[in-house]
Amino acid sequence: METWRQQPLVFWAFLLPGGLWLVLFFLVPLSLIWIFSFGERSGPVDILITGTLANYIEALDPLYLSIFLKSLWIAAAATAVTLIIGFPVALAVSFAPPRLKPILLLLVILPFWTNLLIRTYAMIAVLRTRGYVNFGLEALWDGADAALAGLGIGALPRFQPLTLLYNDAAVVIGIVYVYLPFMVLPLYATLERLDRAYLEASLDLGAGQIRTMASIVVPLAKPGIVSGVILVFIPALGTFLISDLLGGPDSQLIGNVIERQFKAANNWPLGAAMSFILLYITFGILALRSYLGRDDV
Amino acid sequence: MSEATAPQRPDEVQVNAAGRAGPLDYHKKLWVRLWLAATFVFLYAPIIILVLFSFNDSKRNIVWRGFTLKYYEKAFDNASLIEAFTNSLVIAVVATAISTVLGAATALALWRFRFPGKAATEGVMALPIVIPEICMGVALMAFFIRVGWPTGLPWPLSLSAITIGHVAFCFPFVAIVVRARLAGFDRSLEEASKDLGASEWQTLMRVTIPYMKPGLIAGALLAMTLSLDDFVITFFTSGPETLTFPVKVYSMVRFGATPEVNAASTILIILTILLTIIAMRLQRPDAELAK
Numbered sequence: 001m002e003t004w005r006q007q008p009l010v011f012w013a014f015l016l017p018g019g020l021w022l023v024l025f026f027l028v029p030l031s032l033i034w035i036f037s038f039g040e041r042s043g044p045v046d047i048l049i050t051g052t053l054a055n056y057i058e059a060l061d062p063l064y065l066s067i068f069l070k071s072l073w074i075a076a077a078a079t080a081v082t083l084i085i086g087f088p089v090a091l092a093v094s095f096a097p098p099r100l101k102p103i104l105l106l107l108v109i110l111p112f113w114t115n116l117l118i119r120t121y122a123m124i125a126v127l128r129t130r131g132y133v134n135f136g137l138e139a140l141w142d143g144a145d146a147a148l149a150g151l152g153i154g155a156l157p158r159f160q161p162l163t164l165l166y167n168d169a170a171v172v173i174g175i176v177y178v179y180l181p182f183m184v185l186p187l188y189a190t191l192e193r194l195d196r197a198y199l200e201a202s203l204d205l206g207a208g209q210i211r212t213m214a215s216i217v218v219p220l221a222k223p224g225i226v227s228g229v230i231l232v233f234i235p236a237l238g239t240f241l242i243s244d245l246l247g248g249p250d251s252q253l254i255g256n257v258i259e260r261q262f263k264a265a266n267n268w269p270l271g272a273a274m275s276f277i278l279l280y281i282t283f284g285i286l287a288l289r290s291y292l293g294r295d296d297v
Numbered sequence: 298m299s300e301a302t303a304p305q306r307p308d309e310v311q312v313n314a315a316g317r318a319g320p321l322d323y324h325k326k327l328w329v330r331l332w333l334a335a336t337f338v339f340l341y342a343p344i345i346i347l348v349l350f351s352f353n354d355s356k357r358n359i360v361w362r363g364f365t366l367k368y369y370e371k372a373f374d375n376a377s378l379i380e381a382f383t384n385s386l387v388i389a390v391v392a393t394a395i396s397t398v399l400g401a402a403t404a405l406a407l408w409r410f411r412f413p414g415k416a417a418t419e420g421v422m423a424l425p426i427v428i429p430e431i432c433m434g435v436a437l438m439a440f441f442i443r444v445g446w447p448t449g450l451p452w453p454l455s456l457s458a459i460t461i462g463h464v465a466f467c468f469p470f471v472a473i474v475v476r477a478r479l480a481g482f483d484r485s486l487e488e489a490s491k492d493l494g495a496s497e498w499q500t501l502m503r504v505t506i507p508y509m510k511p512g513l514i515a516g517a518l519l520a521m522t523l524s525l526d527d528f529v530i531t532f533f534t535s536g537p538e539t540l541t542f543p544v545k546v547y548s549m550v551r552f553g554a555t556p557e558v559n560a561a562s563t564i565l566i567i568l569t570i571l572l573t574i575i576a577m578r579l580q581r582p583d584a585e586l587a588k
Contacts, residue, residue: 011410014405018406019403021465025461025464029440030432108340113569113570235430262435262438271435
């Protein structure tokens with residue numbers, strides 16, 4: 001590697017285009033809403049920058065605070081579910097024979113390459129009252145009913161479809177559905193590098209499979225678990241499309257509130273303050289990771 | 298690591314020797330297989346149902362009533378849907394071209410040079426990838442409105458705001474992919490080229506870029522898929538008069554799910570899956586182009 005002073009022209013020719021783009025169309029817009037977050041509306045389109053903290057105070061009033069807490073809670077629940085579903089999947093893929101591995105990995109990744117809106121929309125047809133989960137349950141119910149009638153025990157009441165859509169559970173299911181690949185891939189990356197000798201040693205020395213998992217595999221897979229949790233939790237926290245399409249009237253998350261402040265409600269300063277609270281939470285999580293990451297190595 | 302132990306992959310050796318699953322053959326355990334199967338059903342069933350029901354001869358999208366292509370015809374007759382689809386493709390192609398050039402140049406700068414503030418530059422480059430998309434979306438929306446980005450421009454220029462936003466989150470991904478490719482590059486090849494009298498530009502065009510090619514293609518395809526898959530940035534940077542595929546589908550979904558939406562979605566799914574498969578083939582270390 002050479003220092004930039006050796007070839008300053010070449011260096012700037014390479015770095016400047018991307019650097020300028022990032023400054024102009026990423027850092028400047030972010031700074032702009034950071035400044036707006038300290039302003040107040042002085043007209044339909046005018047924002048007066050007064051240095052006020054009123055937007056941050058309003059963003060943390062009990063109504064919005066409860067939405068922040070709910071977003072954290074839903075993101076945490078969805079992250080936990082992806083971890084529980086994803087860990088055995090990653091384990092199976094990383095221990096699969098080499099010829100199966102690329103196929104299994106491709107199967108995990110492919111859905112991630114489908115448009116977020118399309119995947120969320122696909123979930124509606126599955127979860128709604130006259131959707132496929134309810135059809136499946138109804139068929140099972142009718143089968144059980146017929147079996148009971150055949151045995152002469154009596155009949156079940158009529159099948160009541162479950163309300164699976166337009167509630168918090170639907171939002172959690174949607175987030176799990178969309179972000180599961182983000183959990184499986186980092187888990188796979190660490191489990192793949194795991195030294196199998198440790199597992200054999202543990203099993204040889206008399207520990208059972210469960211104990212080997214708990215005291216060998218999970219601690220060694222910690223970096224992957226941390227990465228996966230962060231990769232799912234951050235986008236889940238900021239989601240607005242999934243809660244918008246799958247959630248009910250009371251499943252508004254912070255993403256939906258921010259969207260409304262910038263569009264329908266036209267209160268940019270408040271929306272900007274909320275965006276920055278969301279960003280500070282993100283930075284806090286990333287800082288925590290690099291802090292935790294230090295004793296892993 | 299345990300290079301010395303003879304069975305490098307104990308799982309396979311045990312299978313071969315005993316003909317049955319060893320203790321580490323997790324993929325052979327019944328519950329793990331069921332778990333995998335259930336996960337894949339969960340991941341694929343909704344998409345497969347969506348695709349199947351785009352061919353269903355029923356308005357209600359619920360029960361199978363026979364095969365039809367009429368919703369594809371309807372989708373192709375829907376002028377605003379076609380316009381939205383064309384716009385999204387144009388945005389994806391232009392954003393990909395710009396992102397590939399910017400990403401490759403940035404990767405070269407970061408790979409080749411030491412400079413003060415390098416770690417900070419790398420950190421800022423990663424930001425569009427890690428921060429919640431909605432924060433970037435609202436920031437770009439506020440930025441374009443506030444700087445008075447012209448609206449109502451003639452056609453391809455009317456897509457400029459969205460395209461600029463897409464480049465801002467796509468090119469850091471390209472830079473990562475290209476830099477990973479450059480990590481395996483032997484710098485003595487560049488030095489040899491310069492020793493033999495080639496200029497900086499000739500060396501770049503004849504030595505470095507040919508080596509980068511698989512990374513450039515993979516990065517370009519990644520950028521294209523990211524652009525086609527994006528909803529949030531497009532949603533916030535679309536002005537009132539620009540129609541894009543995600544925004545159009547979003548409004549159609551809000552008015553109720555129709556087989557027409559399924560048909561349009563199916564076309565986009567097939568397009569992105571094709572792009573992904575090409576990208577994966579190119580990224581394989583033994584791919585033809587890597588030579």
